[in-house]
Amino acid sequence: MTGRSVAFPGHALGSGLTPTAAKARNFELGLVAGTPVGTSLIDAHAGGVGVMESLPEKEYFNFLRSDTCSENDNEAICHRMVLVCGTSTCHMAVSRDKLFIPGVWGPFWSAMIPEYWLTEGGQSATGALLDYIIESHVASPRLANHAASQKTSLFQLLNNMLESMMRELQCPFIAALTEDTHVLPDFHGNRSPIADPKAKGVVFGLTLDPSEQQLARLYLATVQAIAYGTRHIIDTLLACGGLSKNALFIQEHADIIGCPIILPRESESVLLGAAILGAVAAKKYTCLSEAMKALNAAGQVIHPSTDSRVKKYHDAKYRIFRELYQQQLSQRSIMAQALA
Template sequence: MSPEPQPVRDLLIGVDVGTYSSKGVLVTLDGQIVRQHVIPHGISMPRHGHVEQDADGVWWADTAAIIRELLREPGAADRVAGVACSAIGPTLLPLDTQGRPLRPGILYGVDTRAHAQIGALNDEIGADVILAHSGMALTSQAIGPKIRWLREQEPGVWAQAATLISAGSYLTFRLTGQHVMDHHTGAHFMPLYDPRTRAWTDEFAVPVLGSAPLTCLPRLAWSDELAGHVTAQAAAQTGLREGTPVAVGTVDALAEGLSVGVSRPGDLMIMYGSSTFFILVQEAPTPDPRVWSVGGAFAGQVNLAAGMGTTGSLTRWFADEFAREHDTGAAYEELFTQAAALNPGADGLIMLPYFSGERTPINDPHARGVVAGLTLSHRREHLFRAALEAVGYGIRHNIEAFRDLGADVRRVVAVGGGTRGGTWLQIVSDISGEAQEVPAVTVGASFGDAFLAGLAAGVLDRADLDRWVQPGAHVTPDPALAPAYDRLYGLYRDLYTQTRATVHALGAPT
């Protein structure tokens, strides 16, 4: 009697939950996209500095709905070799003993609620000690201060908390029943993570966790490792086959970097999303308080990371508030067309893009947006051009910080919604002096997740990334604009230092 033929597992699924939308892709083993699906969503800002999302109503509901849509063809689930998820991060989500969320997830560095806890931890442990231990300073991106905020400000929630995880980890838990977190995300749970041993440490646990044990944190693993398999419950909710392998996954930015082939030392990804995120692959860490030293996707890999707080969300706010006569797509088309026709410098305007505070390299949660140089001759498009250039100055500031600390930037790859049309990319290249590559296919983090799924399932190896990512556009700076933008960049840097005390006072409680 001949054995039954084995089913063909020739598809992979990647799902990414972002700040304003979730996206999934169904991909073949050679990187060809079979199907995509996107679900938009919002964020909650219950008070200034607090930015949250619902773990079940947004993160898991989106993920389950996207997977069901990707698998709508009969028999598709049986062909899936693996699945992986990424999400906004690092975030903080407390779960009870049954794995149920106790409150909305507290988002990454755009949530600045824990500034008092940052000060307290720096005082109690020592800012220099934390930098030496973690390889980076405490900022709004760090989860340790947010854990302490939760313990101090919401004692009722804290008393019920059994597990503390991040958004991507929650999706993996809902799929597999396993609590596991990737090293890149874990590094941001500072000072509870030791980058030398790549393990949780209790050395500074008491100031953060109080009497809670380190066992409230999930198991650590690399992004391409196997987290577990789809449970019967998850299979019923998503349409996946029970037992499908699930990768550990990671944050959206790291998955986005993989999606465009950023995997070798010297590769720098600039992700143009709601915020702008930077990931530089390194051969050795270069700790510095201005930026973040974290683990990479693969075992032993090191990344230097950075992030601006308000970039794509700034342009979205601008379109929503000042181009209300159009829907968002038409508003963007008109605004970008008008901005592209203006001279560099927006006819004498400079903007600071710190509309939600700022992360790297100034790490100032109290920073605010500023517009300087307004006259009665300026129009809406001048302000929009100034917003695009403000992001360009911020990107230059971060790249300069990388190079100041000795990091080697050899190749810049751009990805994200802000790359569409080319206007913004050209402005950034002209301001920074950096050429940028844009691969032919820039699906986003979900494409990188699908690749991680293939690695975890054992149907791909890392060398396959080269055939998944195809070359595309190449944006080069205009050297004739360098003198003008060098001058304007200097004024941009001065504007922050000269207005810092004023905007801090304006934002202070009255």
């Protein structure tokens, strides 16, 4: 038997750290017996705790709040969504009432914030997909060497290349570089909102071009595909996680979804969420919500492009994105009949 009760996140457990644990050689943190230990969370949910109250200045705060929120802070949090983006991506929102949504996990009672229901969408491979697309391309080793010699990341080098390509080719905006390249990012199935583990990834528009520039286009098309997948799931979000540090990734999400994205001031939001749980367990705050409001802080706000051509372009690509899956279903049926 593992236990009879479920504790809220951040709830102080027992009498804190036991003498045996405090003395454990592999601990080596200088902790003493009795140090408060709070109920923990999985990494993505801790990220939600670390970012969900990261509200910007009042004008943005008012923009993000629904008219139905009024001045009730307990309801305002129900009108936000957190994007925790890393190897995979989680899209999380909380509500006072149970919400059963096809293709979305949950609702889970008090799974992230006490006394709220958590619903969670997700994409099975995002950062992992970008790594795969880049590393499997013939130009990847050359680009990796260039990035190392310039003491920059491979992603930043690709982002810089795309800026240069846009200027050289006189494209109206950076996203237009992928007008002939379309990606369906379901390389590891579709978690939300279709919930199809048999879904496969698609890259449309491949040529024999082995250049670094072609890899940059494919990288951009994949970033856009991930954002179209997010658009398929959500409308408004706050973002954190490793990929939130990629400026191109975040700007494409803002442009494609059509709403501002709030980045937290603390880039390591998962660690901040864990620290908040500890602070609540140590009685520094009376509850998790109080600690979140005190310790969450907004950083940069990324706005969608105001260029109407950008919206028109992404609307067209999103239509193709949705059609790629429908075509896959049709082709799957044709092959199933052939093998029947």
